[in-house]
Amino acid sequence: MASFLSSALTSVALFLALTSSLVAADFDVYYYGVM
Known part of the structure; x- marks a missing residue:
């Protein structure tokens, strides 16, 4: 048990850990795309 x-x-x-790293990568791409 x-x-x-x-x-x-x-x-x-x-x-x-995998989910948070994927979310962080998506956020970076979105953030740099907007800026």
Whole structure:
């Protein structure tokens, strides 16, 4: 059970990191496109 929880937390953390990096990249492109 503990290993399942730790692997689930790891995949959630990786998903959040990927999502935030994609959002940051989109924001940079939009910001520089407007400026």
